[in-house]
Amino acid sequence: MHYLLRRIGGAALVLSLAFIVAYVMLTALPGDAVMARYGNPDLGLSAAELAQIRTAYGADRPALLQFLDTVASFLRGDLGYSVQTGAAVSTLLAAALPSTLALALLGLLVAVTVAVVIAVAATHGGLRHLGATRALRSTLRGLPSLMVSLPVFWIGIVLLQVFSFRLGLVPVLNASPLQSLILPVLTLAIPIAAPLAQVLIRSIDEVSAEPFVAVTRARGASTRWLLTRSVARNATLPALTMAGLLFGELVGGAVVTETVFGRMGVGLVTAQAVAARDTPVLMAVVVLSAVVFVVINLVVDLLYPVLDPRLRSTTAAPARREAVAA
Amino acid sequence: MASFTRRSALALGISMPALATLAACGASSSGATADGAPVGGGTLTYLEPQTWTTLYPPSAGFYPNGGIVNNITDRLLHQNPETLELEPWIATALPEVNDDATEYTFTLREDVTYSDGTPLDAQNVVKNFDLFGAGDAARALTVSEAINNYDRGEVLDPVTVRFHFTAPAPGFAQAVSTLNSGLLSSATLDRDGQQFGPGNAAEIIGSGPFVIAEEQIGTQLSLTAREDYAWAPASLQHSGRAHLDGIDILVAAEDSVRVGTVTSGQAHLARQIEAPDEPQFAAEGLSLHAAATNGVNNGLNFRFRDPALEDPRIRQALIAAIDRQAIVDTLFTENYPLATGALAATALGHVDTSEHYVHDPELAASLLEEAGWVAGADGIRAKDGQPLTLTFNEALPQPRSKEVVTLLQEQLDELGIDVQLLPGDQAAQNAARAEPGTVQVYHSMVGRADFDVLKSQYASDNRNVLLNTEPDESTGDPELDELLGAIASTPGKEGRAEASATAQAHLAEQAYILPLFEEPQVFGHTAALQGFATESVGRPSFYDAWLEG
Numbered sequence: 093m094h095y096l097l098r099r100i101g102g103a104a105l106v107l108s109l110a111f112i113v114a115y116v117m118l119t120a121l122p123g124d125a126v127m128a129r130y131g132n133p134d135l136g137l138s139a140a141e142l143a144q145i146r147t148a149y150g151a152d153r154p155a156l157l158q159f160l161d162t163v164a165s166f167l168r169g170d171l172g173y174s175v176q177t178g179a180a181v182s183t184l185l186a187a188a189l190p191s192t193l194a195l196a197l198l199g200l201l202v203a204v205t206v207a208v209v210i211a212v213a214a215t216h217g218g219l220r221h222l223g224a225t226r227a228l229r230s231t232l233r234g235l236p237s238l239m240v241s242l243p244v245f246w247i248g249i250v251l252l253q254v255f256s257f258r259l260g261l262v263p264v265l266n267a268s269p270l271q272s273l274i275l276p277v278l279t280l281a282i283p284i285a286a287p288l289a290q291v292l293i294r295s296i297d298e299v300s301a302e303p304f305v306a307v308t309r310a311r312g313a314s315t316r317w318l319l320t321r322s323v324a325r326n327a328t329l330p331a332l333t334m335a336g337l338l339f340g341e342l343v344g345g346a347v348v349t350e351t352v353f354g355r356m357g358v359g360l361v362t363a364q365a366v367a368a369r370d371t372p373v374l375m376a377v378v379v380l381s382a383v384v385f386v387v388i389n390l391v392v393d394l395l396y397p398v399l400d401p402r403l404r405s406t407t408a409a410p411a412r413r414e415a416v417a418a
Numbered sequence: 419m420a421s422f423t424r425r426s427a428l429a430l431g432i433s434m435p436a437l438a439t440l441a442a443c444g445a446s447s448s449g450a451t452a453d454g455a456p457v458g459g460g461t462l463t464y465l466e467p468q469t470w471t472t473l474y475p476p477s478a479g480f481y482p483n484g485g486i487v488n489n490i491t492d493r494l495l496h497q498n499p500e501t502l503e504l505e506p507w508i509a510t511a512l513p514e515v516n517d518d519a520t521e522y523t524f525t526l527r528e529d530v531t532y533s534d535g536t537p538l539d540a541q542n543v544v545k546n547f548d549l550f551g552a553g554d555a556a557r558a559l560t561v562s563e564a565i566n567n568y569d570r571g572e573v574l575d576p577v578t579v580r581f582h583f584t585a586p587a588p589g590f591a592q593a594v595s596t597l598n599s600g601l602l603s604s605a606t607l608d609r610d611g612q613q614f615g616p617g618n619a620a621e622i623i624g625s626g627p628f629v630i631a632e633e634q635i636g637t638q639l640s641l642t643a644r645e646d647y648a649w650a651p652a653s654l655q656h657s658g659r660a661h662l663d664g665i666d667i668l669v670a671a672e673d674s675v676r677v678g679t680v681t682s683g684q685a686h687l688a689r690q691i692e693a694p695d696e697p698q699f700a701a702e703g704l705s706l707h708a709a710a711t712n713g714v715n716n717g718l719n720f721r722f723r724d725p726a727l728e729d730p731r732i733r734q735a736l737i738a739a740i741d742r743q744a745i746v747d748t749l750f751t752e753n754y755p756l757a758t759g760a761l762a763a764t765a766l767g768h769v770d771t772s773e774h775y776v777h778d779p780e781l782a783a784s785l786l787e788e789a790g791w792v793a794g795a796d797g798i799r800a801k802d803g804q805p806l807t808l809t810f811n812e813a814l815p816q817p818r819s820k821e822v823v824t825l826l827q828e829q830l831d832e833l834g835i836d837v838q839l840l841p842g843d844q845a846a847q848n849a850a851r852a853e854p855g856t857v858q859v860y861h862s863m864v865g866r867a868d869f870d871v872l873k874s875q876y877a878s879d880n881r882n883v884l885l886n887t888e889p890d891e892s893t894g895d896p897e898l899d900e901l902l903g904a905i906a907s908t909p910g911k912e913g914r915a916e917a918s919a920t921a922q923a924h925l926a927e928q929a930y931i932l933p934l935f936e937e938p939q940v941f942g943h944t945a946a947l948q949g950f951a952t953e954s955v956g957r958p959s960f961y962d963a964w965l966e967g
Binding site for chain 2: 121122123124125127128129130131132133135137138139141144145147148149173174176177178179180183184187188245249252253256257258260263264265266351352353354355356360361363364366367368369
């Protein structure tokens with residue numbers, strides 16, 4: 093319980109720091125959201141008219157006052173309005189969240205599946221002893237490095253070009269909800285699966301070299317028994333840590349994927365807000381991402397003891413996490 | 419019309435019969451081809467590179483906004499996109515204007531209603547212009563750039579309105595025809611800036627041929643035809659309701675996705691086909707539509723109050739040093755004709771000043787020497803220890819601005835002029851735009867089919883792209899402001915054309931600007947889409963459009 097409280101305290105600290113840093117950085121850049129929208133020469137507003145609008149938005153007040161005002165309204169749960177469009181930020185996010193959630197969860201699921209398949213296939217004992225498949229094994233081992241170096245937008249565009257525009261297998265427009273998810277999920281999953289598979293392969297290798305594996309094997313355990321009972325459990329821990337960290341990748345991937353596919357979601361909202369320097373929207377996205385990041389890492393931490401009995405001693409749990417992950 | 423057809427034909431490399439077809443269905447002319455009458459029905463799929471931001475008409479200059487506002491609203495007058503002449507629309511005739519153009523009287527049609535059933539009457543029209551002409555900063559609703567010197571509107575009787583101006587406003591008749599003057603129902607006009615934004619689209623009520631039916635924030639907007647629409651401008655191809663049943667406007671930010679979706683037949687129409695993608699539309703069953711924007715050309719503006727550009731010889735040297743033809747040939751296509759002056763050849767009041775814009779590197783070098791700028795050790799010219807470094811902005815809304823500046827960088831480097839590109843997003847560019855000393859050469863364009871467009875771009879109290887008033891708020895060239903002011907205050911078309919010609923000559927003689935090319939709006943579409951047209955600045959008009967087969 094004490095541990096949980098401490099973690100929540102830490103989470104609050106992370107959140108406030110993320111909020112402050114994001115706000116300061118956005119403010120430090122030349123121009124602001126009101127300038128981005130109304131200072132645009134296309135509106136042809138005179139300096140006096142611009143000043144009036146700035147007053148109406150409160151953009152002419154001291155920076156500290158604006159900051160405190162933003163903090164106060166966030167604490168009240170009021171996310172404010174997008175300067176660029178005037179839409180309520182809560183409306184924008186409510187419209188965006190479900191589709192991003194579906195995309196992210198499915199993307200993660202596919203990524204984990206792909207990573208496990210690659211890792212198991214590349215390290216499988218059955219393959220290890222067949223000289224003929226050495227080429228296959230090194231290909232499989234090389235696959236994650238290739239996948240991790242592909243830019244997300246490039247994957248998206250290539251998938252679209254091949255499967256939609258050339259082969260006509262999946263329509264981009266008027267697609268059923270399932271069809272509209274196939275290519276974006278793949279796009280998102282490939283770069284996430286890659287580091288997961290790399291970590292899994294390495295830790296399976298490492299665990300396989302441990303003396304207890306040799307002992308178990310000497311006692312007559314089959315390769316599959318070894319993998320599922322001994323190696324997998326131990327090798328999962330680093331991968332789990334990695335999965336927590338990969339959330340960042342997921343956010344970045346969603347921004348690109350949703351932009352390429354024109355899919356409504358938090359990523360698309362973020363991309364549009366960045367282009368317009370739309371501070372209220374960006375602050376809400378930062379807070380939302382920070383909350384999800386903190387929660388996911390908390391869940392990952394709480395899962396360690398479940399997977400590894402050695403970590404079940406409550407006092408030592410947080411300290412030993414790094415040791416295992418390293 | 420002639421120039422439009424020529425450009426499209428060149429771009430596609432098509433043969434004579436195809437050219438004839440194009441002539442028959444280009445711009446807003448025909449909805450029907452030689453072999454068949456328009457077919458009703460169907461839903462058009464239209465891809466936009468960006469999502470719309472507001473449906474408040476004075477802010478509808480942004481293309482994604484304008485594409486919607488143009489189709490859901492009517493205007494008092496219709497500007498024929500080919501002739502640029504004004505024609506009756508909601509007003510039954512051209513307005514009666516007093517001698518000094520300070521009073522405009524319009525007579526309205528009696529049968530027009532908004533899609534919520536409320537009448538479009540004199541009271542409503544006055545309410546529209548009282549908002550568009552004055553703005554309401556408290557509601558974050560801006561004044562329309564096209565309306566100058568607005569005082570007030572007056573209801574004379576239910577079908578007659580009169581607008582009063584504090585000073586002559588000869589541009590007002592054209593202003594009421596632009597989509598910035600799209601008429602909205604009285605209830606819609608009570609909304610504030612936020613309530614014109616995403617999430618509210620279906621509540622924005624106009625009297626146009628299409629009605630907003632459904633909105634998915636950030637990705638899609640669906641329009642449906644209004645069944646009882648019966649007040650289209652007479653010069654259009656048909657009357658009554660629109661041919662199409664509906665239009666789905668979708669956002670596809672990535673260029674290759676827009677191109678691929680249309681070329682694979684999954685969508686009918688896409689806006690902003692970049693020059694390198696144009697050849698893909700040369701294939702069978704695909705077409706390009708390059709719409710002229712009829713305003714100030716895409717070009718460079720030399721900020722002559724900046725110490726680096728004060729000397730006219732430096733500006734003349736820049737003009738002589740830059741190879742405009744190479745820029746157009748390298749980065750663009752035949753849809754981007756080389757500019758012949760400040761204004762597009764199809765714009766009102768255009769004067770050919772191309773004799774001022776001759777490429778001559780040797781002349782450039784000698785002008786620079788003459789002005790005292792000599793090459794230093796690093797190859798960059800310097801004078802009194804100051805290197806000749808010029809900062810250009812990146813015109814983010816304009817096509818390939820970064821590539822243009824990069825090419826200029828190469829060209830000018832050969833003459834020892836150091837060119838820097840101002841980095842940053844739209845907000846940063848906007849902030850730097852009016853900051854003296856930040857940007858010496860300002861890259862921009864503005865589309866608007868009226869004489870006033872020249873004043874909008876260059877006058878000190880408008881966009882002031884030359885920063886005539888900086889750094890000390892004194893006016894560097896009062897003659898320029900005077901000449902521009904005359905365009906917007908001289909009554910009568912001939913007088914305004916003359917004023918515009920004088921101002922254009924002044925801009926050219928003083929070497930204030932270097933027009934690069936006439937910037938089009940390029941649409942790509944499948945052959946199924948017929949009768950597609952654009953208004954005078956290149957926003958899509960779907961009223962006459964129909965889908966074949």
